[in-house]
Amino acid sequence: MRYTFLLYSDRADSAQMTPEDWAREKEVYGAYIGALQEAGVFIDTDWLHPAETATTITRKHGEMRVQDGPFAETKETLGGFFAIDVPDLDAALAWAEKCPAAKTGRVEIRASAMGDD
Structure with a gap:
């Protein structure tokens, strides 16, 4: 079963990080990616630019509208994701608990709806 972790x-928590802090952060995530790959459950990951760099579009009322920035103003923002393939939610929870983002933010776990009938 495919699960996506939304990080x-x-x-504000990362605003004062030094280049050395970022290098350590990348090492921690690199080790996590390595563990997922070694376990054979890794599918994909990405680290996103800050939400304020986003562009949001809608065609909800038939006309395309473009908005600079994220759709919602929130304190916590989506910073990246991991997609994994594991047998069940319990296995996904175990991997999410090990995710470095769980120590400083939140990890939202969603099962894939692809293939659901």
């Missing part, structure tokens, strides 16, 4: 954090 949320408060930008």
